[in-house]
Amino acid sequence: MATDVMPVAPNKAVTSPRPGRRSINVFSGLSHVALVIWAILVIFPIVWTFLASFKTNTELFGDHPLAMPQNFDWSSWGRAWDKAHIGLYMINTVKVVAISTFLTMLFGSMAAYVLARYTFFGNRAIYLLFVSGLSFPVFLALAPLWLTMKNLGLLGTHTGLVLVYVAYSLPFTVFFLTAFFRTLPTSVGEAAMMDGCSHTRTFFQIMLPMAKPGLISITIFNVIGQWNQYLLPIVLLPGDAQDKWLITQGIANISTNAGYEADWAGLFAALSMAIIPVLIVYIIFQRQIQSGLTSGAVK
Amino acid sequence: MRHGKLTPAALRKYGFITSFLAVPVLLYVVFVVWQYIQAFQISFTNSRGISPKFDYVGFDNFTQLFQDDVFWAAVRHHVVLLLAMPLITIAIALFFSFLLNLGGGQRNGRMVGVPGSAFYKIVFFFPQVLAVAIVGVLFQAILRPDKAGVFNSALGAVGIDPVGWLIAPGLALWTIIGVMVWQAVGFYVVLFSAGMATIPKDVFEAASLDGAGRFTLFFKITIPLLWDTLQVGWVYLGIAAFDGFALVQVLSVDRGGPDNATTVLPLEIWRNAFTYSKYGVASAMGVALFFMTLTFAVLTLRVTRRERIEF
């Protein structure tokens, strides 16, 4: 719907001074319709999934998949909770993502700061090395990576996964933080150095706080990216480390199981259990996320 | 750098540089670069991935690829995905964020969004907090091709015949792009809204006083001022396009079908590596993908080049 409106060129008629009330109203009307439709597109599948967890297979595969469930039977939730270990996987995921995002930001900003503000031999080579990582598909490295992890004794551990997450998040993080650090005024850092601040103190006490807006934005990108990871955990936390699994693995597992047991309600219950807590957390923190991005507005 | 100039200050500086770069570079080299070098090496072997033994076969894997129809179909689809997904997402997100931030015209001397903006901003973001695996499973039911599919029964209610979202060869890839857009738009609405909030108010006020309409505001002022943010979004979406394969795997007919209509390079790499145990070929595809993406990235950054971000 957006594309219908977008191509309208800013021609004279539209941009004439004081556009008539009517055109404003038509425009607002259309734009409201677009917003409402998109909101429905977003909310509806999620609500439907929730309701589907109470339906029987007959209801799900019947002629009225949009109807309300006949009765709210929570047994599918019990089954899914027992089988899918949603709680455990959720905690694992939060743990891994929290630690690895923190480390990504710490190491990423350290590297980016040095690369952005200091001239030294090899600077550009290291920068390009990081940036070229943006264009390589992660899973091409899966087999060698698996072997490396095994040799380091990190396979099937959260420590290993965190290190890998950090390493694979660095290209994006370094790329944008380098750009961000370059935009910060040089005078402040120089003044600090004059006052006898060490390089390290200058970074942590002066530059990092100044870069906070940019850091927040990139942090949010990294949290979302790592939360979504699917491939790395599957390979690096294999089936024999099931108590270490992450939420995406749990869901994929139930989904495959649904292919063999036809427990659709259980599948939707598990999905709902994975969705609802995240939504609640998001709604609680949405203001912070929005303002974080606002003050950071990645430059 | 030159000898004889290693003053204590210079030593401190290099010590500092080394200490700050050591950990990130080490992590990155061990877990990323070293793995990629091995993958490049494997692309010139007949490795099956299930045995430590292999022979070097030169460019055989690559010549085999270039003769493979499925490979070219995957390349085509990947290019479509890489271009269409970010474009559509950014277009929709820009449109919505414009409405939500500036679409309400002026009130009390400042630009406001349409009524309900706060609500929309919260809701649109929802899909982004769901992991790709969840989105895939969710849409499996939503997009089911028969009457019992959620979308199709909604369409049925207004008298439209069931649509083969994922089974019509001409439509399937676009459906999957649609799902990716569905997931991504909200984030960019919030991101662009953030960008718009940083545009100084007086810019809009001045423009309004000059009699600029909403369209002028959008194309002549908002977009140029958001350019940097747009660029970040574009690059990030380009990376996210890689993840599209997870959706293809869950949603499409026979993983990439019907008739290869939805297959993408990452999926073919996956299939060669894990189904056919042709690690050499899979790695060769990865190398091809690497150069494709690199070209894409360099082109993007050249085209959208700004003085601060250099490549």
Added chain:
Amino acid sequence: MTQTPREITRRQMIQRVGLTALVAGPAVGLLSSCATSSGSDTPSAAPSAAATSATNPFGVKADAPLEVVIFKGGYSDEYATQSHEPLYKKEFPQAQIKHQGIQTISQTLTPRFASGDVPDVVNNSGTDMLDGGALIGAGQLLDLTPLFAAPSIDDPSKTVKDTIVPGTVESGFGGDPAKPYTLNYVYTAYGLWYDAKLFEKNGWTPPKTFDEFKTFAETAKGKGITPYAYAGKNASYYQYWMILISAAKIGGNEILLNIDNLVDNAWNADAVKQAAAAWAEIGKYMDKSYEGLIHTEVQTQQNQGKVALYPSGSWLESEQAKDTPAGFEYAMAPTPSVAASDKLPYEAIRAAAAEGYVVPSKGKNPQGGLEYLRVMLSKEAAKAFTEKTKSLTVVVGATEGMTLSPGLTSVVAAQTAAGQNVVTYSLFETWYKELETELRKQTNALMFGRISADEFCANMQKAADKTKADSSINKQSRSV
């Protein structure tokens, strides 16, 4: 049913199922015993080996840990955790058993094979199974000849091979020269499944020819029931089985042999063309949406009386057990005949050992792996499997005293009717995954009307030629 399982397995299965195997059986047996006596195939190099004895024929070290990976699919993995593994543990109480029930066999195990750290038993099955031909080519699998030559647990005077359905050993052949690398454990019959009660109510009988099939399709359609459907999204192989079975019925089992052996123009044989054309006609009665459904979705539709005939194997009843409504009675019919000139009669069905178990050659306890398979092939273990999964195993007489479900009963009846007319297995499915993947694609294209039978054959021949010409693919062959 009063018919005892013993009668089924002994009288019927042996004669009928393994007919082709029986012919070649003795020769293969001789070869196998040679191989065993030379001792070159026993994993003697492994440091964990202990002395062999009558009860411990492979010389398993009593305290050596054992790692078992089971495909957690239609059969789940309870049969392993609750029966097979405890039985092994009973023999070797000091042995630690590490169990994994997973679906992503290939993704989980590929890197492990690459590094040499492999489990001791792998149930290689499912959509994400490992390419068997590649494993054999890389020397990653243990030759199971010693297993089949070892004394049976139930009756040490017999070899394991003598206690299982003939043809089982050969169904796990691979490599060149061919050796048994896979134990196919589940005895499976393939055909068209339907609800006997629904057919009874409507006065229908399963169609015996494709002409009847079309008439039946019209009738069922008139009642608002989809006459025939399969799940194109993830189970197009159910459909290609039907096409291959029809091809074998038309032209005999050598059609399948030729396909497996990548014989030139095997796919262009008239029998394959006719079979593809006949099935494509039936495809026209199927709604396009079936291409986008997964197997449990279509099976659920059948349970709801919306689909009349569904192509599947004998695991279907067990897979749907929880969702089959009361009053629904599974039954299996053979695939219809294409023409009067068919080499095999209507009654012929495909019955074969399926569901592969392999012992990696580079595991830490390969003797334990072999012993685990020997335990699986005991009557007690086989009976537990049948109880848990409602599926028959290849172990003869293991179902003694059990009451069979309606579906299994009808399988038995179909076998009786088939007599010696058995359609054999296809091994290219595990030997050449690339060819198999192409067949899935082409099957959907054929059945949903995007290509003709001729194009189907031509495209498949092209794929087979490509496989044949690809030097990186290890070639296999079979003669039985």
